Amino acid sequence: MRMRGVARLHLSGSEATRRQVLHGLTAAGVILSAPAVIGQARPRVVVVGGGAGGATAARHMAETLDVTLVEPNPVYRSCFFSNLAIGGFVAFDALAHDYTGVTATGVRLIQARAAGVDEGAVKLEDGTQLAFDRCVLAPGIAFREDSLPGWSPSDEERIPSAYMTGGRPERIREQILNLPEGGTWCLVAPPDPSRCPPAPYERASMAAHLLKQNNPRAKILIVDPKAKYAKQALFEEGWQEHYTGMIDRLGPDFGTGNLEIRPDAMEVVVDGMAEAADAINVIPAQQAGAIAHLAGVTDDTGWAPVEPTAMRSRLRPDVHVVGDAAHPGGIPKAASAAVSEARVAAAAIVAELTGAPLPEPSYASACWSAIAGDDSVSEATSFRPGPDGLEAVAHEISQTGEDAAVRRANWDNAFSWYASITAEIFG
Ligand SMILES: Cc1cc2nc3c(=O)[nH]c(=O)nc-3n(C[C@H](O)[C@H](O)[C@H](O)COP(=O)(O)OP(=O)(O)OC[C@H]3O[C@@H](n4cnc5c(N)ncnc54)[C@H](O)[C@@H]3O)c2cc1C
Numbered sequence: 001m002r003m004r005g006v007a008r009l010h011l012s013g014s015e016a017t018r019r020q021v022l023h024g025l026t027a028a029g030v031i032l033s034a035p036a037v038i039g040q041a042r043p044r045v046v047v048v049g050g051g052a053g054g055a056t057a058a059r060h061m062a063e064t065l066d067v068t069l070v071e072p073n074p075v076y077r078s079c080f081f082s083n084l085a086i087g088g089f090v091a092f093d094a095l096a097h098d099y100t101g102v103t104a105t106g107v108r109l110i111q112a113r114a115a116g117v118d119e120g121a122v123k124l125e126d127g128t129q130l131a132f133d134r135c136v137l138a139p140g141i142a143f144r145e146d147s148l149p150g151w152s153p154s155d156e157e158r159i160p161s162a163y164m165t166g167g168r169p170e171r172i173r174e175q176i177l178n179l180p181e182g183g184t185w186c187l188v189a190p191p192d193p194s195r196c197p198p199a200p201y202e203r204a205s206m207a208a209h210l211l212k213q214n215n216p217r218a219k220i221l222i223v224d225p226k227a228k229y230a231k232q233a234l235f236e237e238g239w240q241e242h243y244t245g246m247i248d249r250l251g252p253d254f255g256t257g258n259l260e261i262r263p264d265a266m267e268v269v270v271d272g273m274a275e276a277a278d279a280i281n282v283i284p285a286q287q288a289g290a291i292a293h294l295a296g297v298t299d300d301t302g303w304a305p306v307e308p309t310a311m312r313s314r315l316r317p318d319v320h321v322v323g324d325a326a327h328p329g330g331i332p333k334a335a336s337a338a339v340s341e342a343r344v345a346a347a348a349i350v351a352e353l354t355g356a357p358l359p360e361p362s363y364a365s366a367c368w369s370a371i372a373g374d375d376s377v378s379e380a381t382s383f384r385p386g387p388d389g390l391e392a393v394a395h396e397i398s399q400t401g402e403d404a405a406v407r408r409a410n411w412d413n414a415f416s417w418y419a420s421i422t423a424e425i426f427g
């Protein structure tokens with residue numbers, strides 16, 4: 001097995017083309033060139049959550065505004081690329097990013113958890129109030145705890161989800177490697193909308209990659225409440241080619257609308273029929289992170305509606321929401337999307353608080369999914385605000401039947417993407 005570090009960015013021809021489609025990815029300088037406020041205290045922004053969205057927003061505003069970032073973890077561990085670490089292609093340590101590059105831009109980091117957002121101040125768990133002129137919430141997701149009978153967050157050790165920073169993808173790799181010979185690994189996929197829609201199927205691919213080498217009679221069972229899923233034709237073709245007969249998927253036709261988890265028995269019950277497994281990976285239904293609910297920016301969908309020109313909450317004008325917690329419409333929940341949302345929100349806040357010109361908002365999402373070593377598929381879309389939310393203006397996706405060289409180039413581009421996006425988020 002080949003272990004790879006995460007290479008620094010070098011743009012191949014196809015990457016450069018993708019960058020042209022995703023022109024939003026290169027717009028960073030616009031924000032950083034906004035005029036400084038002279039002769040008065042700088043306006044204050046408090047950013048809650050130091051992940052893909054929050055750290056990016058904080059860095060992009062720090063030159064002109066007084067920015068405080070509230071984040072409980074000293075080190076961020078990216079979920080993006082964690083499936084490749086499960087597969088053994090990336091070291092788990094390569095997923096860890098500290099905040100040195102964020103504070104170096106002048107951002108004040110407070111290692112704490114926000115417990116509420118009052119009028120003009122973020123409240124921390126110890127009661128400290130951080131006054132703001134604008135607040136950016138970027139807390140990512142929370143699980144819907146009552147969405148899956150039998151499952152509870154306290155089962156995380158036995159049945160890890162590894163779907164948030166601080167989750168333990170290492171444990172999933174261990175469980176796959178320790179399956180008994182010919183055993184079954186069961187992945188319960190989430191309903192829509194969820195973070196990184198193709199991630200469960202990439203994870204199943206990486207599990208199959210491990211099992212093919214170590215335990216080739218083992219089986220993977222995907223239990224999926226959705227009728228269809230992202231990049232489905234591409235995954236199905238890849239599984240047929242690389243992992244023939246190893247992966248089965250049960251969808252709603254088999255009763256997956258009615259599921260129960262029995263952690264003690266290691267069973268997933270599908271419409272009354274128990275499926276036994278040796279290890280289970282449950283990815284539960286999702287909603288915006290808890291602080292978004294406490295701040296009053298979520299609606300009954302569980303997500304935070306925002307207007308798509310500035311990522312401003314439709315429910316609280318002093319708060320912007322970026323990343324997976326936000327619902328600007330149309331754009332998938334992905335790190336790439338979170339970064340472009342953060343850029344738009346940061347530019348709008350700088351413009352509003354300093355009088356800097358407001359750049360035209362543009363958004364992009366780009367997502368690579370590994371099916372096997374040297375075989376990655378990709379999807380990239382750029383978006384503009386429309387009357388009902390974000391609208392796609394350009395879209396590219398891998399095709400079935402592609403040449404191995406194209407897939408190999410995608411594989412390399414994914415590593416370049418990880419290096420460049422984490423450099424933009426964390427410096
Ligand atoms: C397995 C997997 C694979 C993925 N692969 C990809 C991929 O290939 N490409 C891609 O683009 N995306 C991918 N993603 C999706 C990506 O991880 C998310 O879309 C992205 O992290 C969202 O950024 P965010 O800022 O909204 O949330 P996060 O990055 O999760 O950051 C949220 C931060 O908020 C902090 N926080 C939460 N509550 C509070 C609080 N009350 N006070 C202070 N801080 C708080 C958390 O500690 C965390 O650091 C993947 C996700 C998974 C699970």
